[in-house]
Amino acid sequence: MSKLPFVTKQQVEEIAKTYPTPFHIYDEKGIRENVKALKEAFSWNKGYKEFFAVKATPNPFLISILHEYGCGCDCSSYTELMLSGALGMRGEDIMFSSNDTPAKDFQLAEKLGAIINLDDITHIEFLEETLGYLPKTLSCRFNPGGYFSLGTDIMDNPGDAKYGFTTEQMFEGFRILKEKGVENFGIHAFLASNTVTNEYYPTLARQLFELAVKLKEETGAHITFINLSGGIGIPYRPDQEPNDIRVIGREVQKVYEEIMTPAGMGDVAIYTELGRFMMGPYGALVTKVIHQKHTHKEYLGVDACAVNLMRPAMYGAYHHITVLGKENAPCDHMYDVTGSLCENNDKFAIDRMLPEVEIGDYIVIHDAGAHGHAMGYNYNGKLKSAELLLQEDGSVKLIRRAETPKDYFATLDGFEIYNKLMEME
Ligand SMILES: *Cc1c(COP(=O)(O)O)cnc(C)c1O
16 A cells, blocks of 8 residues: 655645755644544534644644644643643643643643643642642543453553553542542543554443443542543554544444443543544655765665654654655665664664665655654754644645754853854854
C-alpha cells in the first residue's frame, strides 16, 4: 500500500520560498474531517466530549480548529493550562489529567474551573491542603496493573506504569471523596498507547463500565463521566490498517448498552482525550536533502534533525518517508536518513528503501502531527522549526515562527554575556 503526503513537490517549492525548510505543516482539511467523524461516531452518547491532549500538538491555532467542534483540552502542566485558558476555555472545557502534580498547577486548574483528574489517592489530601477544600466534581485515574491484552496480544504494561489508583484504592478513594462532600465522580484510564486496532476502546470501556457499576453500588458515588483517555493510534507504516472510528464508536455503544444502561447509568457521559489520533496523520515534517555521504553505508543528510522530530531517535519509531516528485519512482536504493546532531541515533530512517535521491530533493516525513514539534528540544543548540497550516483554500499560514538564536539565548538575557552573544550573528 502506498502512503501519499498531503502536499506536493510544487506546493513545497512554493512554500519554501517564504518559509525555508525544515518546517512542520498541518492539513486543515484532514483535521476537520477527522474531528467530524469522531464526533459522529460518539453522537449516540449525549454527554460525549473530546478533550484534545494538548501535549501532542500545543499550537493554539490547531486547538482552536478542534474547539470549533466543541472539543476541550486535556492538560497536564501549568503552561498547557495557560494555553487553554488563553483560548478562552473554562470549566468543563478543561480536563486536568496530570501526575506528580505541583501545587501551583492544581491552583491554576481550579482557578480555570477545570475538571481535576487525580493520579493518586494521596493527592486527595494534597489537593485539599492546596485549595483549602475539594471541588464538587473530581475524577480518579485507574490502573488495574498487570498487562493489557486483546485476546492473546499483549498491548501494553500498566503494571509497570507510574499512573493511577489500584482497584482497591479506587473504592477507598471514592469513599473518602464522598465523605468529604464530592458530588460528581469521573473514572479515567489510559492502559495502552498507539493501538492500531478497533478493539482497544471497547475492551477498555468494558473494564471501566464494570468498575463504574461496582463503584456506584458499593460507594453510592454519583458517576457522571467515564474518560477513555488517549491511545487510539494511527498507522505509521503503510501496511497497517487504520482504525475505523465509526466501528470503535459503535462497539463502545454496544458495551455501554449492555452494562451501563441496565445499571441505571445510561446518562453517564463518555469522554476521550485523544492526541495522536486527532493530529498525527495531519502533520508532516518537510526537510531538504543537503548532503549525501557514501561510507560504510549510504547516508542522506537532511536539514532537519531529532530536535524537529524525536520519535525515531527516542523510540526507534517508524515514520514513513516520501521523496517529493518521486512518489511513483521505484524504491530501489537503501539509505539512512540522518540529521545533524552529534548523536548517532539522530536518524529518521535506517536501511530505508527509497527512490534514488539527489541533493536538493524535498523529503516529507509523515505522521509528525502529534508528539512531533511538541517533543522537540534544543540539544546541540539546534533551533525548533516553524509550524505552518495548509488551509482548506490551499493557502499557507504561519502558525508558529521558527526559533532564532535570540530565543535560544533568551534565558541568558540580563547576564553580561548576552549582549556579546547578540553581536555574533
Ligand atoms: C498523552 C496523553 C493522552 C493522549 O495520548 P495519545 O496517545 O496521543 O492519544 C491522553 N491523556 C493523557 C492523560 C495523556 O498523558
